[in-house]
Amino acid sequence: MSRYASELCVLLVDNLYGELTSRIFQVILREGRLSIPALIHHTGLTPRLVKHGIAVLLQQQLVFWHTSAEDATVYEANTTAAYNLVRAGKYVQIAEEQLGHFAGAVISNLLLLGHARVGDLVQAYGTRSKDKPPLSNGSGSVTDDNVESDVTPKSVHITLHDLLQAGLVSLVNESHFRSDADNRIEAGKVVPAAEYFKNKTKRENEEQREMAILQKLEEWKYPTAPEEEEVEIVNRGKKRRLEDPKESETIKRQRLYLPLVDKVASTAGTAGALRIGHTGALNNDHILRINHDKFAVIMRNRSLVALAEQSICKTTAKVYAEVLRRLESKVRNCKEETGAPDFGDGPELHALPQVSTDDIVAALRHSTDLANAFGNVDASRVNLRQSDHPKRRRRREESDSEDEVMKDGNASRGEEEDEDDSDSEALLTSASSESEEEKGEAEYDPSSSTKTRAKAPENPQLNTIRDHLLLLAQHPYQFLHHFPETPILPEKWTVYFAPLMAHLTHHTLLRTITSRYGLRAARLTRLLSEKGKVDEKNLCSLSLLNQKTMRSYLTALHQAGMIQLQEVPRDNSRNPQRTLYLWFFDIERCKAKMLQETYKSMARCLQRVQVEGDKVKSTVEKASRSDVIGREEEFLGVQEREALRKWREMEDKIWGEVARLDDMVAIMRDF
Amino acid sequence: MNNHLSLHCDTGDNRSESDSTMVTLVKEYPTKDDDLTMGEPSGVSSPQELRNALYARCATFEENHVFDQNELLSFNILPENNVEKLIVHTNRLAKDGLFKLMTKDGKACWKVVKRSDAAKYKSLSQDEALVYSYIEAAQREGIWSKLLRNKTNLHMTTMNRAIKNLESKNYIKSIKTVKWPNRKTYMLAKLQPSENVTGGPFYTDGILDEEFVHQMSLWAERYIIGRSWWHPSLPESVKRKPKSKLTQEEAEELRARELRRGQGRARSEAMLPFRAGYNGYPTLAEITRAINASELSGVVMKESEVGQLLDILCWDGRLEKVLNGKSYRAVRLVIGEEGILLDNGLTESPCGRCPVFDMCEEDGPVNARNCEYFQEWLQH
Numbered sequence A: 001m002s003r004y005a006s007e008l009c010v011l012l013v014d015n016l017y018g019e020l021t022s023r024i025f026q027v028i029l030r031e032g033r034l035s036i037p038a039l040i041h042h043t044g045l046t047p048r049l050v051k052h053g054i055a056v057l058l059q060q061q062l063v064f065w066h067t068s069a070e071d072a073t074v075y076e077a078n079t080t081a082a083y084n085l086v087r088a089g090k091y092v093q094i095a096e097e098q099l100g101h102f103a104g105a106v107i108s109n110l111l112l113l114g115h116a117r118v119g120d121l122v123q124a125y126g127t128r129s130k131d132k133p134p135l136s137n138g139s140g141s142v143t144d145d146n147v148e149s150d151v152t153p154k155s156v157h158i159t160l161h162d163l164l165q166a167g168l169v170s171l172v173n174e175s176h177f178r179s180d181a182d183n184r185i186e187a188g189k190v191v192p193a194a195e196y197f198k199n200k201t202k203r204e205n206e207e208q209r210e211m212a213i214l215q216k217l218e219e220w221k222y223p224t225a226p227e228e229e230e231v232e233i234v235n236r237g238k239k240r241r242l243e244d245p246k247e248s249e250t251i252k253r254q255r256l257y258l259p260l261v262d263k264v265a266s267t268a269g270t271a272g273a274l275r276i277g278h279t280g281a282l283n284n285d286h287i288l289r290i291n292h293d294k295f296a297v298i299m300r301n302r303s304l305v306a307l308a309e310q311s312i313c314k315t316t317a318k319v320y321a322e323v324l325r326r327l328e329s330k331v332r333n334c335k336e337e338t339g340a341p342d343f344g345d346g347p348e349l350h351a352l353p354q355v356s357t358d359d360i361v362a363a364l365r366h367s368t369d370l371a372n373a374f375g376n377v378d379a380s381r382v383n384l385r386q387s388d389h390p391k392r393r394r395r396r397e398e399s400d401s402e403d404e405v406m407k408d409g410n411a412s413r414g415e416e417e418d419e420d421d422s423d424s425e426a427l428l429t430s431a432s433s434e435s436e437e438e439k440g441e442a443e444y445d446p447s448s449s450t451k452t453r454a455k456a457p458e459n460p461q462l463n464t465i466r467d468h469l470l471l472l473a474q475h476p477y478q479f480l481h482h483f484p485e486t487p488i489l490p491e492k493w494t495v496y497f498a499p500l501m502a503h504l505t506h507h508t509l510l511r512t513i514t515s516r517y518g519l520r521a522a523r524l525t526r527l528l529s530e531k532g533k534v535d536e537k538n539l540c541s542l543s544l545l546n547q548k549t550m551r552s553y554l555t556a557l558h559q560a561g562m563i564q565l566q567e568v569p570r571d572n573s574r575n576p577q578r579t580l581y582l583w584f585f586d587i588e589r590c591k592a593k594m595l596q597e598t599y600k601s602m603a604r605c606l607q608r609v610q611v612e613g614d615k616v617k618s619t620v621e622k623a624s625r626s627d628v629i630g631r632e633e634e635f636l637g638v639q640e641r642e643a644l645r646k647w648r649e650m651e652d653k654i655w656g657e658v659a660r661l662d663d664m665v666a667i668m669r670d671f
Numbered sequence B: 001m002n003n004h005l006s007l008h009c010d011t012g013d014n015r016s017e018s019d020s021t022m023v024t025l026v027k028e029y030p031t032k033d034d035d036l037t038m039g040e041p042s043g044v045s046s047p048q049e050l051r052n053a054l055y056a057r058c059a060t061f062e063e064n065h066v067f068d069q070n071e072l073l074s075f076n077i078l079p080e081n082n083v084e085k086l087i088v089h090t091n092r093l094a095k096d097g098l099f100k101l102m103t104k105d106g107k108a109c110w111k112v113v114k115r116s117d118a119a120k121y122k123s124l125s126q127d128e129a130l131v132y133s134y135i136e137a138a139q140r141e142g143i144w145s146k147l148l149r150n151k152t153n154l155h156m157t158t159m160n161r162a163i164k165n166l167e168s169k170n171y172i173k174s175i176k177t178v179k180w181p182n183r184k185t186y187m188l189a190k191l192q193p194s195e196n197v198t199g200g201p202f203y204t205d206g207i208l209d210e211e212f213v214h215q216m217s218l219w220a221e222r223y224i225i226g227r228s229w230w231h232p233s234l235p236e237s238v239k240r241k242p243k244s245k246l247t248q249e250e251a252e253e254l255r256a257r258e259l260r261r262g263q264g265r266a267r268s269e270a271m272l273p274f275r276a277g278y279n280g281y282p283t284l285a286e287i288t289r290a291i292n293a294s295e296l297s298g299v300v301m302k303e304s305e306v307g308q309l310l311d312i313l314c315w316d317g318r319l320e321k322v323l324n325g326k327s328y329r330a331v332r333l334v335i336g337e338e339g340i341l342l343d344n345g346l347t348e349s350p351c352g353r354c355p356v357f358d359m360c361e362e363d364g365p366v367n368a369r370n371c372e373y374f375q376e377w378l379q380h
């Protein structure tokens, strides 16, 4: 973990959980694994405070712990979780968007608690709404603004169930509290030794064992229907007691810090974890947590939709969003192509989760504006076959009607274009006649056209949507991968994320470079990324820049660490004049550099928030006194209110910026 | 040193006849008085006349034709058509500078030199002639002075004098090569440097014509934008007049306007994509044709040159290759274009643009607490 990233993590912890916690966290981050006594030594805090701090960190899953055979428990920073604190706002928003307002509220509650027992979550709401009438509809999406009043235990259960189903929350597993390395060791303990596998060679045994370990790790990571004895769900009750310093003093140390002793939640009840009974209730003893991986998947989808909108158009992006949404449930995290094992040369595309055209059409049946999104074009200009069979691409006539139209363009256009936009769109919709489409269709794969065309009258949207999908598939970024219809299988689509992410990253990096160093710098960078290592002379003639200009851009880029320079001496003298200088663009290095810069910028933002906050501290404190809330007019002076307003604005602005920086981090690191 | 030489040879000399080495007309064949060696006169023609006839016959061939001795004998000009006689005559012609002796596969062969050029040789000193011959051999590629010195084996000052004299007689000129702008390169005064030397249409006198590149790429981009997206049709009033006869001024006017605007379209919010399978995205050949038809450039652009232009547009993130890289499509949104500034989290944050970013540390002299850039950004 880099310096700026840890700086940032500490700031985040500090911001949300106060100085004590962040101080302990910082020490753990700096020193690595520490036991309580060591922590006490390093922080110079009293044992009580340290234990209290650790309790908070554990509750929020900000530290991993590991208990060795000698009964000594050590703690290790969970930097991913710490970083993810910055996404809290996004999580709530995503949950709201997907499952309604109340789901957002539950997520924010869960974020506050770190992880929580179902029963406790229900109770938290239940007490507040004991005597309210029960929710009338059974659906999980509570869209009311007036959430609190409508909440019943049942609705909480339903929402939790929906969240579980959507993968936004998941069951807590003991492994979630262990670092990856520890998990690996633990898995090694559970899986039988290599000799157990009855293969011919030792190597095969080892391999099989390795597979078994990976499988175990996977099971732990995504607990669904947990097996007995292996899933030991952490008893939350104990942690809660830890939070209370008075109580914690009374409990013996080893009981406290050996979390996996007797009182581990029985796993018998968790067998039916995801099944919801007739009563619509989840098992109250289940412990839930935020599933960061899933949120990352959703964030990734959003970035992709934004990219599609930028590169094609809004409507196509809308169709794309639907495809991604359909696939969402099948994509568990961003780092692996779900369901398609990669044997070195990329995953088997057919094994990727797919979605059929019919599903998309069904999902979008209420969207009416899809057809308006296309430019009207002469049917002779459309040839679907060429995109599928590049070699058979037919040569086009030189002059045709469209060229004429285009040539007619001249003088003072440009500014007026925006105005006649709407009516021409309307015109165009009517003009995109069926016959044209049919022609395009007919040229397309004959095996698929029969069914497609037979359906066309029923659903006029089918062709339009297919067009959007094909557009996405044909884009150089390859937003979609197309499986044409076969005699047995309907037409399907999938997203092959890995290369797409490479494009997204490249796109993002270059956008930053363009914006910072100018278009010419971007030209040089793209050139280098396409051509590999290039010497200055060639770079000069390829880029059509004069040498002086080019050098100034290269130097700027090089200094910023965006591009690299390699010196190749032509003889042993190492004379600079006899040395070749090759420039190149290493996307990984550039990405790493920019990621660090982003961390640093985020850290600076948070530091500034603190500084600005300190300036208005007294006013803020006054404003948050219980007797002042709601009666600000009375208690606060004009100046105070103005300062408060300004402070809130500023805070919003900075946090907004941090969130946008986080989007960058997500693209460069998580997707 | 050797590297430099070989490098130059690779780039500069590859157009000269590769397998024939030029042996110049210097002294290697000392000429005797022909009247003595010619034996008794043939009665019909004097040796001079014979040589003239031979020269005239050869001059009817194309300029750089290389004759071997069989070919010369086959003309049947010499009364005694044998090799020895022929050699005598050709040597004399070579001495007069009218023939150029070369060797090919170890055998002697000749090239005709124009009389005017021969006259030049005659007026030159030996050193000058030597220098001149190499410069001439370099043709439109030109020759680097260092290489010239190496080949001629002349002393620096001697060579420089020779070059100076040749230049003052306006026989040769010094040129600028795009690849090696600092190298003194010479070529015959009457020749136009090749594109390797000038760098093609984008260079003037070895210097990149940025304005030209800019105008051409602007035009090409607009042309491609017009064809890769659907645009709302333009109001009637601004449409160009039908092709009636234009007066000179009108034509000029129109061209100037084209230059400014191009005949394509600008990016706009109203652009819509064409349906999947649209194949109207222009190809390199089409774009080249269109550019040449626009007569924007004074010279006819080759596909490779237009390709270079399109490459840089791609690298600028303005175009992308579609349909298996054969056609070009304009990118929908371009950063830096008027009104469209697609900033991201990093570039819009104060630190992302901070000039002292690298120095900024929590307890350092530059830090987030007292930083003015932040103040400015907050108030913005």
Ligand code: SF4
Pocket: A604, B350, B351, B352, B354, B355, B356, B357, B360, B361, B366, B367, B368, B369, B371, B372, B373, B374
């Ligand atoms: S905090 Fe201020 S000085 Fe530091 S990097 Fe950001 S803008 Fe620059």
